[in-house]
Amino acid sequence: xxxxxxxxxxxxxxxxxxxxxxxxxxxxxxxxxxxxxxxxxxxxxxxxxxxxxxxxxxxxxxxxxxxxxxxxxxxxxxxxxxxxxxxxxxxxxxxxxxxxxxxxxxxxxxxxxxxxxxxxxxxxxxxxxxxxxxxxxxxxxxxxxxxxxxxxxxxxxxxxxxxxxxxxxxxxxxxxxxxxxxxxxxxxxxxxxxxxxxxxxxxxxxxxxxxxxxxxxxxxxxxxxxxxxxxxxxxxxxxxxxxxxxxxxxxxxxxxxxxxxxxxxxxxxxxxxxxxxxxxxxxxxxxxxxxxxxxxxxxxxxxxxxxxxxxxxxxxxxxxxx
Numbered sequence: 001x002x003x004x005x006x007x008x009x010x011x012x013x014x015x016x017x018x019x020x021x022x023x024x025x026x027x028x029x030x031x032x033x034x035x036x037x038x039x040x041x042x043x044x045x046x047x048x049x050x051x052x053x054x055x056x057x058x059x060x061x062x063x064x065x066x067x068x069x070x071x072x073x074x075x076x077x078x079x080x081x082x083x084x085x086x087x088x089x090x091x092x093x094x095x096x097x098x099x100x101x102x103x104x105x106x107x108x109x110x111x112x113x114x115x116x117x118x119x120x121x122x123x124x125x126x127x128x129x130x131x132x133x134x135x136x137x138x139x140x141x142x143x144x145x146x147x148x149x150x151x152x153x154x155x156x157x158x159x160x161x162x163x164x165x166x167x168x169x170x171x172x173x174x175x176x177x178x179x180x181x182x183x184x185x186x187x188x189x190x191x192x193x194x195x196x197x198x199x200x201x202x203x204x205x206x207x208x209x210x211x212x213x214x215x216x217x218x219x220x221x222x223x224x225x226x227x228x229x230x231x232x233x234x235x236x237x238x239x240x241x242x243x244x245x246x247x248x249x250x251x252x253x254x255x256x257x258x259x260x261x262x263x264x265x266x267x268x269x270x271x272x273x274x275x276x277x278x279x280x281x282x283x284x285x286x287x288x289x290x291x292x293x294x295x296x297x298x299x300x301x302x303x304x305x306x307x308x309x310x311x312x313x314x315x316x317x318x319x320x321x322x
Contacts, residue, residue, distance in 0.1 A: 001029045002096055002156065003079030007069030008047070008087035009037040014200070015046050021090035023053060027097040032056050033073045038063030043087075067167035067174040074162055082162065084153045088200045095196040099156045106132060107186035110148060110155045112195040124149075127191045138189045142180060143229060143239050148189075150175045152182075154197045161185045172214055176221035180228060212254040216266055219247040223273070241277060248274060249288045252295045253306030271298030 004022055008015055022032055032055050034047040050056045061072055070084065081100075085091055095111070103109040112125035126147055133141075141148040152175050161182050167174040183189070226240035248270055255263050255270075275296040287309070294302035 001031055001079040002027070002081045002083055002100075003031045003033060003073075003077035003159065004083045004085055005033050005035065005070060005073035005077070006085050006087060007035045007037055007066055007073060008039065008043050009063065009066075009069070010039050010041045010043055011087035012039075012042040012046060014088045014202075015043055017090050018085060018087050019047075019050055019056075021093070022085060023050075023055075024093045025091075025096050026094050027100060028055075030055050030096070031077065031079050033076055034058045035069040035073045036060040037065070037069040065169055067169045067171065070174075071166045071169070074166065077159060080159055081156050082159050083156045085197075086153060088202055089153065090198045090200070092194075092196045092198075096156070098192065098194060098196070102130065102190050102192055103156065104190070106188040106190040107158045107161060108138075108155055108183070108189045109192065110189060111192040111197065113149075113151075113154045113197040113199050114195050115199045115201060117201040123195055125193045125195065126154075127193050129193060131191045133189050133191065135183055135186050135189065138183045138186070139180065142183060143225075143236050148183075148191070150179045151199075152179060153199075157182060158186075171221065172217040173221035177224055180225065212251075212257040212263075215247070215251040215254045216258070216263065219244070219251045219270060220266065222247040223269070244273065245277070245288065245292060248295050249291050252291050252303055253308075253310045256300065256303035256307040267298060270295050 006018060006022070008018075011018070019032070019034070022030065032053075034050070034056065036044045036047055036059065038061065044058075044060055047056075047058045051058055057076065059072065059076065061069070064072075066086075074082070081103075083096070099109045099111070110126050112123065115122040115124065126141075126149075138148055142150070165178060165181050165185070168177045171177070222240070222243040226237075226244050229236040229240045231237070252270070255267060274292045278293060278296055291306050291309070294306050
């Protein structure tokens with residue numbers, strides 16, 4: 001049995017599509033956990049309407065964020081495998097049948113996705129043909145070339161992999177903290193070229209909204225990954241370092257907008273990190289080098305200067321600095 005965890009918050013416009021896509025699976029031995037994270041719209045009522053299907057379990061909890069809802073779902077699962085589907089998204093009908101026919105003695109099955117947006121759909125595949133790899137190769141693809149993504153929803157997992165692993169609550173880039181740990185716990189990973197998951201990008205979604213808090217969360221996630229891999233070889237350390245540098249580039253100017261108590265600890269950490277690594281960014285673009293040197297000062301005026309750079313860039317160019 002596959003336990004499918006669907007966390008949702010105020011998703012009345014998309015929840016029907018999401019749940020229906022799971023119920024239409026050609027593989028039917030499912031446990032579908034709908035976790036209502038304190039919705040204030042009709043989402044909770046919509047979820048209740050599906051309880052006539054005995055595979056559906058509905059849980060209502062106080063709002064705690066996506067990680068909290070996923071963790072709640074993990075505590076309630078009974079399946080041998082676990083999958084995640086976010087309430088904005090949907091999956092193809094043969095997803096779970098194909099996965100279970102392919103996973104065999106592997107611990108994780110990853111597959112392709114379609115990023116659906118109002119402008120255009122973008123297809124991404126982890127491989128061009130079926131591949132079975134070990135966890136070392138999977139970590140390499142996750143960290144170095146990005147052919148395995150950090151998202152948890154384009155994969156199906158053996159349930160035992162989540163023993164002792166939970167999503168960090170209070171963060172927007174929660175998958176960054178978890179995926180590499182799950183891959184480490186796995187022995188074999190099978191990758192499929194099939195496009196099964198439809199990742200729907202809505203205007204205003206959390207991880208695509210440029211805000212000070214969101215950018216700060218990105219920095220914290222990248223720094224956590226850097227701490228995890230900085231002693232694992234030069235290639236891994238440099239890749240994670242580049243992610244940190246790019247996140248500082250996005251973050252520093254927006255920190256000017258945060259209240260002092262929200263930014264104080266991370267500002268010190270960013271400044272210390274930037275100061276320590278300034279000499280390692282000679283190959284970066286001039287504006288990235290400038291922002292990193294500004295961050296190394298740790299001063300509010302440097303945040304303001306970077307903030308003004310962002311505003312000016314927005315006037316002169318279609319793509320902003322942050």
